[in-house]
Amino acid sequence: MGRFTEGARRRDVRIRLAEPERSSPDDIDSLYIRAGTETGAPGAALVPMADLVSRTPVSTLPLIARYNHLRKVELTANMAPGISQGEAISRAGQIARQTRTDLGLPESYRIVQLGNAQAMQQTLDSMWGALVLGFVVPMLALIQLSIEGGDPFFGRRFLIYATNSFILAGLAAALTVAVALILAYALRLHATAAIRGAVRVASLGYAIPGSVIAVGMLIPLATFDNMVDSWMRASFGISTGLLLSGTIIAILFAYMVRFLALGLNTVESGLTRITPSMDEAARTLGAGPAGTLARVHAPILKGSVLTSAILVFVDVLKELPATLIIRPFNFDTLAIRVYHLASDERLAQASTGALTIVAVGLVPVIVLSLMITRSRPGDRKSTRLNSSHVSESRMPSSA
Numbered sequence: 001m002g003r004f005t006e007g008a009r010r011r012d013v014r015i016r017l018a019e020p021e022r023s024s025p026d027d028i029d030s031l032y033i034r035a036g037t038e039t040g041a042p043g044a045a046l047v048p049m050a051d052l053v054s055r056t057p058v059s060t061l062p063l064i065a066r067y068n069h070l071r072k073v074e075l076t077a078n079m080a081p082g083i084s085q086g087e088a089i090s091r092a093g094q095i096a097r098q099t100r101t102d103l104g105l106p107e108s109y110r111i112v113q114l115g116n117a118q119a120m121q122q123t124l125d126s127m128w129g130a131l132v133l134g135f136v137v138p139m140l141a142l143i144q145l146s147i148e149g150g151d152p153f154f155g156r157r158f159l160i161y162a163t164n165s166f167i168l169a170g171l172a173a174a175l176t177v178a179v180a181l182i183l184a185y186a187l188r189l190h191a192t193a194a195i196r197g198a199v200r201v202a203s204l205g206y207a208i209p210g211s212v213i214a215v216g217m218l219i220p221l222a223t224f225d226n227m228v229d230s231w232m233r234a235s236f237g238i239s240t241g242l243l244l245s246g247t248i249i250a251i252l253f254a255y256m257v258r259f260l261a262l263g264l265n266t267v268e269s270g271l272t273r274i275t276p277s278m279d280e281a282a283r284t285l286g287a288g289p290a291g292t293l294a295r296v297h298a299p300i301l302k303g304s305v306l307t308s309a310i311l312v313f314v315d316v317l318k319e320l321p322a323t324l325i326i327r328p329f330n331f332d333t334l335a336i337r338v339y340h341l342a343s344d345e346r347l348a349q350a351s352t353g354a355l356t357i358v359a360v361g362l363v364p365v366i367v368l369s370l371m372i373t374r375s376r377p378g379d380r381k382s383t384r385l386n387s388s389h390v391s392e393s394r395m396p397s398s399a
Helices: 025-030 084-104 113-150 154-187 195-205 210-236 246-273 276-284 288-300 302-318 323-327 334-343 347-375
Strands: 002-006 009-013 031-032 046-048 070-075 109-113 389-393
Touching: 009 084, 031 334, 084 109, 084 113, 109 113, 113 195, 113 347, 154 195, 154 246, 154 288, 154 334, 195 246, 210 246, 210 323, 246 302, 246 323, 276 288, 288 302, 323 334, 334 347
Parallel strands: none
Antiparallel strands: 002 009, 031 046, 070 389, 109 389
16 A cells, blocks of 8 residues: 655555454455545545445456466376386377367467476477587588598408407497396395495496506506416416406406496396395295396396497497507507597598497497387377376467
């Protein structure tokens, strides 16, 4: 009814009836206002509110929600188990459009995605731009360079480089996943402080550069080789030379230290989806820890193990520092070949190996994506509505 100013602060003044006098809409009729040309003049008559206005109860919305200054009806839902967010958003849009058609609503009633659905759409829009600038354009440049020049050793020599890369990547993926599975299962069976600490320390390698890991490994391996060689010389007069340093075993061990975190995190996430009651049921039926892992966990962890192996395989395929330092003599991979050519500014010749690494790395990723998509329950013809926020907004007919 007014404002009260005190210094630099201004406060609104409002008057409210006592609670017993505002418990019903009929209490409005008991209010009086002054009549006359000057309502505040002394002697002005008091007129009941009921003589001046009439009250008519009507039904209305408690809240009129708007989106972009247009009235909207908002629908909110959660995703059902096994349904991805993309599938839920697509299905929700289909249902909304079908409902608009069934009700005979004009096309000016627009369907707008809000909440997580809107954020996902914005992310996808940004992703396409990043994909074009970060992948498509460089790939087209590499293809052009490969056509114009290309690796002069493309053929049998190039096939040797590719074979070396695939052998190292395959062996490293198998070894890393096997060790990750053992560590993750040991942590599941006996979650002691010592095992938890060992698992955490084992997963630190991914944060360390490959060159640091390689140099750190050379010292103990060279010490071991020298000790064995000295003992063999003193005992049998035979020099064993370097048994582990500069061998495939050293490279595989460096890869395992470097990428164990990838396999460990993926396998651990798969194990968390297996409830402890399944282990207890297997133990009740007479299966030991190894039998439970082989007969119960292995079929369920197949997807996680495959994902882990592919992640390690792709990373090992393009690993350069550790391979460059520990590799045996005359043992080159595609990554080393590309590095030597690029360091000599022979970019056109290096493009062939670079394209091969990218292509080989994409194939398992595509295969894995297809396998994961087919394994989802949501890929079956489902009619469940699972969406994030979806709203309908009425647009002007001229829009």
